[in-house]
Amino acid sequence: MVAKIPVPEDDSIDLLKRILGERVKYKTFYTNIRNDLIAQYQLYIDSKGCPSQLSPMDLIGYCSSPGEAEKRKESLKGLYSPDKKKLPFEQLEKIRKKNGLTACPVCGEPGRPRTLDHCLPKAIFPEFAANILNLVPACDWCQGEKLADYKTAAGYRSFIHPYFDDVNRPLFSIVFLPPYTTPTISIEIKDDLPEKLQELVATHLIGVGFLERFNEIFDVSYQTIKRMALRARTHGNLTLMQSLEEAFLIASDKAVNSWDAVFYRSVLEDQELVTFLEEQYISEYP
Structure with missing residues (x-):
């Protein structure tokens, strides 16, 4: 984001x-x-x-x-x-x-x-x-x-201002909902953010249509980490965690809240999902 x-x-x-x-x-x-x-x-x-x-x-x-x-x-x-x-x-x-x-x-x-x-x-x-x-x-x-949407009912900005707001830190995560073979997703705003920033992130995400847009590319992104998991099992050069961490570092170089950075960070935060990818059967096909 x-x-x-x-x-x-x-x-x-x-x-x-x-x-x-x-x-x-x-x-x-x-x-x-x-x-x-x-x-x-x-x-x-x-x-x-x-x-x-x-x-x-x-x-x-x-x-x-x-x-x-x-x-x-x-x-x-x-x-x-x-x-x-x-x-x-x-x-x-x-x-x-x-x-x-x-x-x-x-x-x-x-x-x-x-x-x-x-x-x-x-x-x-x-x-x-x-x-x-x-x-x-x-x-x-x-x-x-x-379009012309710019303020909340209380009169405050409904969008984050990239020149003024302190947002170069994780703002939200993708939540993966089982079954992990074909998960669905939701959004969870970071609870360590100041309350006002949490509210601003919430209105911003809705305003730019983030979840709807990310859903359109989610299947492709998820298939990528499934292939990472299969490579980790068959080749053994890197563990799945190492592959995810490397992908996250590359993505976060663009921006800490770029789509890829949010995606890989969210996978790394979900130990249950990582365990599934490491241990359960995964098809190499969607």
Whole structure:
């Protein structure tokens, strides 16, 4: 699942000032909103992007009519899609395509995340459309799952924020339910996490559709460890535990909560399952 990742190299407020200084069209609007927009960005940083402390800006105070305010809302959203020669095109491309990630930091699925997710949706918070701290590399599936969902009924974030939250530690495990020949799975959140983080992990897992998505590849992953068990019995170079530990270390190098890392860690934590794999009959076929 999610990983804490380094914040973008560019300072978000400095970049905002440069973006506003570059805009010529609707210059009066951007001049009027500049100071309050900078303050809103600072509040985003101070609150770590939590909507319980952030309210969408009322643009009518910077415009001559509700109609103009609606149009300027679209202007703010448009800052996310600048021409190649304008800010923040290069900064967004760097986060989107040169992030160096091998798993989605939002869900943990293996692969290079090549889109950007707005933690606070730009449809509701157009002022954060180009806020690079509000933009996180994500896979296409996470984009589709999250849509405009962003807060709980109590007003707090319903998703972990990869720039701000301390999540580079095991967050949950896969629970394997017998029979172990063809197990089913559920999720168990780590009980040593702070209570608030446990709640956040729970809403995050639901929000990105983790269990449904992981179920789609579970049979293939489980067949892999069955083959590991058979190799351990027939070749004897490595025990099953050694093979699992090696696979876990390789997977956790991507992210401690990447799908493969969670899977292998969960198998290692389940001694009853490991004993079954070591001692009981296993077919080499699904």
